[in-house]
Amino acid sequence: MNxxxxxKTDKEIPIDKRTVVHVILVSHKINEVISQALKPYDxxxxxxxxxxxxxxxxxxxxxxxxxxxxxxxxxxxxxxxVDKLIAKNYVERKTCAANRRKIEISIxxxxxxxxxxxxxxMAETExxxxxxxxxxxxxxxxxxLDKF
Numbered sequence: 362m363n364x365x366x367x368x369k370t371d372k373e374i375p376i377d378k379r380t381v382v383h384v385i386l387v388s389h390k391i392n393e394v395i396s397q398a399l400k401p402y403d404x405x406x407x408x409x410x411x412x413x414x415x416x417x418x419x420x421x422x423x424x425x426x427x428x429x430x431x432x433x434x435x436x437x438x439x440x441x442x443v444d445k446l447i448a449k450n451y452v453e454r455k456t457c458a459a460n461r462r463k464i465e466i467s468i469x470x471x472x473x474x475x476x477x478x479x480x481x482x483m484a485e486t487e488x489x490x491x492x493x494x495x496x497x498x499x500x501x502x503x504x505x506l507d508k509f
Contacts, residue, residue, distance in 0.1 A: 391490060398486040402479050407434060411442050412476045415452060415468035422465030451475060
């Protein structure tokens with residue numbers, strides 16, 4: 362990825378600014394590729410993340426706070442994401458029998474089935490995204506990114 366070419370500049374960009382712009386551009390590119398991969402399933406990246414979180418609960422319901430805390434991208438519209446997944450019959454929302462003030466959210470069997478299909482596409486997409494890197498390069502890249 363040639364930053365100067367993308368930004369249409371002949372000036373040399375200082376390394377600190379170049380690095381930040383580079384990370385932003387790579388992040389946008391990754392989001393774009395993943396969004397395209399999820400498009401056939403009519404699921405956004407955030408909805409996919411919610412489904413994975415709920416599946417990871419292993420049958421135990423979660424509340425909005427738990428979902429929001431585990432989201433890769435922290436958002437204030439978790440309720441709206443859950444509502445959209447309810448409309449697709451991928452998750453269900455129930456009032457807790459023991460504490461009626463508590464709302465419990467669970468993935469449905471339909472949501473699990475759809476997520477299994479999405480998992481295959483996502484694995485292929487992730488492999489394509491990192492295909493130009495060796496395992497050692499990926500380890501190094503992760504070590505560097507951990508510094509953020």
